[in-house]
Amino acid sequence: xxxxxxxxxxxxxxxxxxxxxxxxxxxxxxxxxxxxxxxxxxxxxxxxxxxxxxxxxxxxxxxxxxxxxxxxxxxxxxxxxxxxxxxxxxxxxxxxxxxxxxxxxxxxxxxxxxxxxxxxxxxxxxxxxxxxxxxxxxxxxxxxxxxxxxxxxxxxxxxxxxxxxxxxxxxxxxxxxxxxxxxxxxxxxxxxxxxxxxxxxxxxxxxxxxxxxxxxxxxxxxxxxxxxxxxxxxxxxxxxxxxxxxxxxxxxxxxxxxxxxxxxxxxxxxxxxxxxxxxxxxxxxxxxxxxxxxxxxxxxxxxxxxxxxxxxxxxxxxxxxxxxxxxxxxxxxxxxxxxxxxxxxxxxxxx
Amino acid sequence: xxxxxxxxxxxxxxxxxxxxxxxxxxxxxxxxxxxxxxxxxxxxxxxxxxxxxxxxxxxxxxxxxxxxxxxxxxxxxxxxxxxxxxxxxxxxxxxxxxxxxxxxxxxxxxxxxxxxxxxxxxxxxxxxxxxxxxxxxxxxxxxxxxxxxxxxxxxxxxxxxxxxxxxxxxxxxxxxxxxxxxxxxxxxxxxxxxxxxxxxxxxxxxxxxxxxxxxxxxxxxxxxxxxxxxxxxxxxxxxxxxxxxxxxxxxxxxxxxxxxxxxxxxxxxxxxxxxxxxxxxxxxxxxxxxxxxxxxxxxxxxxxxxxxxxxxxxxxxxxxxxxxxxxxxxxxxxxxxxxxxxxxxxxxxxxxxxxxxxxxxxxxxxxxxxxxxxxxxxxxxxxxxxxxxxxxxxxxxxxxxxxxxxxxxxxxxxxxxxxxxxxxxxxxxxxxxxxxxxxxxxxxxxxxxxxxxxxxxxxxxxxxxxxxxxxxxxxxxxxxxxxxxxxxxxxxxxxxxxxxxxxxxxxxxxxxxxxxxxxxxxxxxxxxxxxxxxxxxxxxxxxxxxxxxxxxxxxxxxxxxxxxxxxxxxxxxxxx
Numbered sequence: 001x002x003x004x005x006x007x008x009x010x011x012x013x014x015x016x017x018x019x020x021x022x023x024x025x026x027x028x029x030x031x032x033x034x035x036x037x038x039x040x041x042x043x044x045x046x047x048x049x050x051x052x053x054x055x056x057x058x059x060x061x062x063x064x065x066x067x068x069x070x071x072x073x074x075x076x077x078x079x080x081x082x083x084x085x086x087x088x089x090x091x092x093x094x095x096x097x098x099x100x101x102x103x104x105x106x107x108x109x110x111x112x113x114x115x116x117x118x119x120x121x122x123x124x125x126x127x128x129x130x131x132x133x134x135x136x137x138x139x140x141x142x143x144x145x146x147x148x149x150x151x152x153x154x155x156x157x158x159x160x161x162x163x164x165x166x167x168x169x170x171x172x173x174x175x176x177x178x179x180x181x182x183x184x185x186x187x188x189x190x191x192x193x194x195x196x197x198x199x200x201x202x203x204x205x206x207x208x209x210x211x212x213x214x215x216x217x218x219x220x221x222x223x224x225x226x227x228x229x230x231x232x233x234x235x236x237x238x239x240x241x242x243x244x245x246x247x248x249x250x251x252x253x254x255x256x257x258x259x260x261x262x263x264x265x266x267x268x269x270x271x272x273x274x275x276x277x278x279x280x281x282x283x284x285x286x287x288x289x290x291x292x293x294x295x296x297x298x299x300x301x302x303x304x305x306x307x308x309x310x311x312x313x314x315x316x317x318x319x320x321x322x323x324x325x326x327x328x329x330x331x332x333x334x335x336x337x338x339x340x341x342x343x344x345x346x347x348x349x350x351x
Numbered sequence: 352x353x354x355x356x357x358x359x360x361x362x363x364x365x366x367x368x369x370x371x372x373x374x375x376x377x378x379x380x381x382x383x384x385x386x387x388x389x390x391x392x393x394x395x396x397x398x399x400x401x402x403x404x405x406x407x408x409x410x411x412x413x414x415x416x417x418x419x420x421x422x423x424x425x426x427x428x429x430x431x432x433x434x435x436x437x438x439x440x441x442x443x444x445x446x447x448x449x450x451x452x453x454x455x456x457x458x459x460x461x462x463x464x465x466x467x468x469x470x471x472x473x474x475x476x477x478x479x480x481x482x483x484x485x486x487x488x489x490x491x492x493x494x495x496x497x498x499x500x501x502x503x504x505x506x507x508x509x510x511x512x513x514x515x516x517x518x519x520x521x522x523x524x525x526x527x528x529x530x531x532x533x534x535x536x537x538x539x540x541x542x543x544x545x546x547x548x549x550x551x552x553x554x555x556x557x558x559x560x561x562x563x564x565x566x567x568x569x570x571x572x573x574x575x576x577x578x579x580x581x582x583x584x585x586x587x588x589x590x591x592x593x594x595x596x597x598x599x600x601x602x603x604x605x606x607x608x609x610x611x612x613x614x615x616x617x618x619x620x621x622x623x624x625x626x627x628x629x630x631x632x633x634x635x636x637x638x639x640x641x642x643x644x645x646x647x648x649x650x651x652x653x654x655x656x657x658x659x660x661x662x663x664x665x666x667x668x669x670x671x672x673x674x675x676x677x678x679x680x681x682x683x684x685x686x687x688x689x690x691x692x693x694x695x696x697x698x699x700x701x702x703x704x705x706x707x708x709x710x711x712x713x714x715x716x717x718x719x720x721x722x723x724x725x726x727x728x729x730x731x732x733x734x735x736x737x738x739x740x741x742x743x744x745x746x747x748x749x750x751x752x753x754x755x756x757x758x759x760x761x762x763x764x765x766x767x768x769x770x771x772x773x774x775x776x777x778x779x780x781x782x783x784x785x786x787x788x789x790x791x792x793x794x795x796x797x798x799x800x801x802x803x804x805x806x807x808x809x810x811x812x813x814x815x816x817x818x819x820x821x822x823x824x825x826x827x828x829x830x831x832x833x834x835x836x837x838x839x840x841x842x843x844x845x846x847x848x849x850x851x852x853x854x855x856x857x858x859x860x861x862x863x864x865x866x867x868x869x870x871x872x873x874x875x876x877x878x879x880x881x882x883x884x885x886x887x888x889x890x891x892x893x894x895x896x897x898x899x900x901x902x903x904x905x906x907x908x909x910x911x912x913x914x915x916x917x918x919x920x921x922x923x924x925x926x927x
Contacts, residue, residue, distance in 0.1 A: 035867060041879075041881060041882050043878060043879070044882070061867035062867060062868060063784075063867055063868075063869075064862075064874075064878060065862040065863045066862070066881060067599070067603065067749045067863065068752060068756075068863045069863070072753075072756050072760075072863060072864075075753075075756050075761070075783070076763075076764075076780060076783055077760065078767075079760075079763060079764055080780075081780070091606075095606055098606075167600045167604055169604075172604050200483070200507075200509065201510070203587075203588060203589060203590030204478065204509070204588065204590075208478075211484045212483070212484055215483060216498070217484060217499075217500060236686065236687060236886065237686075333604060333605075333606075334604065334605040334606065336604075337600055338416070341412065341413075342415075342416045344416070346590065347420065347592065348590070
């Protein structure tokens with residue numbers, strides 16, 4: 001029991017420490033800071049933020065979570081400490097605007113830098129990078145060098161496709177783009193066809209699908225392009241280089257409307273306490289230096305055409321992006337998600 | 352406070368007695384419990400409130416396409432996990448309590464460790480090992496020259512059965528700990544009488560020990576089942592379409608938080624039904640002991656092969672829950688250990704300790720207050736209150752966190768508004784975005800864990816002891832301190848341990864409610880794991896287990912010394 005008492009004594013000290021820290025953090029409203037709520041992992045944006053702090057002296061504070069940050073900002077309302085929201089997926093950007101937690105940014109350099117197709121008309125959100133959803137095909141077992149999303153429902157792929165959960169945001173956006181181009185009825189049929197072609201129940205993450213091709217479980221894997229770069233360059237886990245080497249990247253529909261792209265982006269918080277710093281950060285992220293870091297470190301496609309992609313990414317061929325309006329895409333997400341349920345996509349093949 | 356005491360079923364009749372007939376002490380106790388409950392149920396009330404304004408009616412779609420299979424899958428998952436955790440937890444606890452076999456003292460605490468493993472990490476490890484692309488199947492294919500999945504049969508780890516397996520071997524310690532504490536406190540007299548009356552040792556277990564431990568066992572199983580209901584990480588990774596998945600898709604893919612809250616509320620009703628059924632099945636049986644006469648349990652020596660079989664039986668759950676997955680993690684630790692050990696990681700360790708320690712002390716204190724309140728005032732209200740206090744555990748983590756941040760922020764904003772209007776000063780957010788919010792969320796989430804363990808402890812203490820103490824002039828408070836607390840030590844220890852370890856690995860609430868630049872081991876692991884860099888998260892994941900080990904070791908003695916044998920009757924001569 002003495003150990004327990006000792007433990008509780010330490011806890012008491014800890015409580016005092018917390019009180020102190022809490023009071024201090026409450027007081028931290030001083031200039032020279034900017035607060036980010038991020039749906040993106042800090043590791044991904046760290047190089048960017050370090051660069052920002054280095055050039056401006058503004059300290060960056062960050063909270064990362066994959067779910068609920070928009071709800072948190074909404075609840076905190078007027079007193080929310082958030083200045084900038086960073087997120088992947090167009091659905092979350094339009095969702096943030098719809099919730100009324102974003103502020104309009106106009107008359108700044110940002111809207112000049114970012115092409116109109118990748119920003120909100122009223123300046124409530126801005127795209128930063130594009131991510132294409134492509135097909136990774138087995139080098140050994142797939143002869144085709146071209147493919148379309150429509151082809152994925154072709155019976156010749158029976159039992160040969162690996163994909164993550166149909167409900168994942170990346171897949172939802174892809175399915176939404178199918179609805180936009182073909183209508184609901186055709187999309188349902190198409191998704192049923194894809195489901196029948198699955199090699200296994202949708203599960204795991206994007207890399208796990210490529211690993212499935214490597215091990216022979218399937219011949220086609222659906223995934224985002226930058227995962228390829230991460231596998232190819234994975235010195236820490238060299239076996240992933242073998243996974244990457246076993247597949248070729250096919251940009252779907254490159255002969256027609258182009259490949260489906262989603263974006264990652266940013267929004268200014270409506271009640272940003274450090275509004276000026278927030279604008280500085282957003283301008284920085286849209287600027288040349290940051291866009292180059294996105295291209296060279298994360299191997300994503302910058303939203304700005306005049307920024308070169310990394311050499312590695314360039315080697316995969318030119319991305320022809322589906323010009324479908326992002327707002328339209330976002331509006332179809334709900335239907336896409338319902339169709340995933342309707343065809344029982346996640347139950348896997350043969351169900 | 353009234354001395355009228357729960358001497359039987361007639362005590363229940365007192366519920367109906369009107370409020371004004373109660374003494375001031377009783378009224379005060381009940382009022383404080385109402386307040387406590389209001390705080391503990393904040394998130395759930397917020398969820399119910401949210402569910403009143405859905406963006407759209409979710410039910411036609413869900414009924415047509417989702418619920419039939421999701422309900423079936425969820426029930427299958429719960430039944431599977433319930434059965435396995437019950438058998439494994441109870442069986443190992445009985446062996447460790449009653450028998451002496453090689454390595455017994457070591458397995459006693461090894462058996463608790465799987466609880467420190469986040470389920471989604473274990474799911475990942477098992478996929479790495481047993482998936483088609485995993486080490487085992489790749490090896491088999493190379494060995495036998497099989498070309499594809501059609502050449503051989505192998506169980507699919509990405510399945511509901513896979514999830515049952517993974518979750519069972521992470522969650523059985525809930526049953527083990529409560530069963531162990533329960534067996535330890537069973538009077539040897541009862542067991543000996545059973546032997547005298549001609550029962551075999553198996554017969555004693557089946558006919559006496561098991562029925563006596565039933566409340567404790569059920570409490571343990573209930574925790575495992577609630578965890579099944581709220582889990583998202585493991586089921587998502589293993590491709591199980593549970594109800595919780597439907598909650599998240601409704602919320603995130605269809606931007607319908609209200610609809611998601613409705614579904615979560617319905618799941619809660621499901622849990623309430625589960626509890627009620629168990630309660631009804633238990634009926635009016637009483638489980639406390641009628642004698643205060645205890646002796647150290649004379650261990651039965653299991654020699655030779657039988658001893659080793661017991662060792663194997665008790666090591667296997669640990670191997671499956673920790674050791675085997677740890678092989679995958681250790682590989683990562685050796686490869687990336689040095690690169691991932693940095694100041695940020697050390698801060699995470701400290702933060703984890705801090706929030707888990709605070710959450711454990713709060714959750715156990717509140718559980719003690721509620722459970723003792725129920726013991727002193729055994730009316731319907733108090734019984735429902737203790738039951739309700741634990742409901743946070745059945746709600747999917749992020750939904751619970753959203754449910755908490757809404758009332759907290761509303762509280763902060765209304766104080767801020769008042770201060771602005773009256774004094775022109777802005778107080779900003781006082782509670783939101785602080786460690787307090789995180790700790791409160793953890794305490795609410797794991798109240799079920801601590802209430803279950805503490806209540807089971809109280810259940811085993813005969814009310815005769817209370818009556819005797821009160822007759823001898825002790826107040827209800829001094830009875831608690833002088834009589835109950837010493838006897839409750841194992842139960843309190845187990846409760847604190849469980850909440851601590853659970854809080855260490857808790858992810859969704861910590862993730863969403865934390866302050867800026869605040870990482871715990873669990874969020875650190877998640878940050879890497881969600882980038883598909885599980886390997887680099889290995890060190891942090893192993894640290895969760897190692898730190899989980901510290902309180903296990905610390906409290907193990909308290910739990911194991913829970914046989915109130917030998918000395919106790921000398922200290923309290925009046926009680927015999």
